[in-house]
Amino acid sequence: MVRGGGNMNIEKSPEKESLSCLPGLVTIGIVLMGAAWAALGYFKYGFWVNSGPGGGFFPVVAGLGAAVLGIYEFLFSPVKVKAVGIKGLWPAAAMAVTVASIPLIGMVLAMALFIVLWILIVERKSWYKAVLTGAGAGAAIYLVFSLWLKVPFPQGFFLEMIK
Template sequence: MELVIILAEIVLSVIWIVLGLQYGFWEGGRPESGFIGVIFGTIVLVIALIMGLRLLIRKDLKISFQFNKSSAIPVLAAVLCVIFIYLFGIVAAVFLFIALWMRFISKYAWKKTIIVSLIFTLFVYGVFRLWLHVPFPTGIVVELLL
């Protein structure tokens, strides 16, 4: 995994350097738009190359990153929540998300699940929608129904 990160750093830094040079590095005695990108892109590139070389010399290419399936749950759940938002809007999505997590991942009883989900949804609605006036999207399904 470390090698993959180093390769990603090299690709990223090369992109920043090439684009930075296109934007302009130095002209008329002063730095241009690409100045910072080129300098710090070069720093990342040099360090990544040194780290990569060290890794290859040590031949320490084993995958050091132990992937834990449980760690992926929040990411998948967050993606699901975003899909819910597109479909049903934020309010319904928050309720569904909390309820599904509590019931099927945390294994709480339905009664506790519904009560907690409802209270938390009201809290989110109260703070963000009513108090801070954040415009919540309503979702495709709700829009179709309305």
């Protein structure tokens, strides 16, 4: 065991040592994704349309918030070296798959499917609870954002083909 500064113990092992830079890489990824989300919202969906917030208003605000907080985290947070196993990457991988599926199946369906799979695989709940929760969340997202607030979510390739 190698003693670090202060009360921090760092255990050296080849497979764990290679993942010690992962928190910094994830933070940089959050900054880049936040900036991309803000740019997409601003340039593609419109930030302010017809004297009111457009479809890109929330993505711009949330993306800039994520980017600014990511920069703050990267620059000012103390580094806590801790072994990260492969299971620690599952949330990031799940979100990456969800984001990648949006152009195919649309935003609402991708989020509902993410919730269903998360409850089944990570939370290890019954398929009945998972499907009920995912369907309820998908319906709530659709009703609140698409119908009530008129936010134009990406529909996805398959839903566009049906129309």
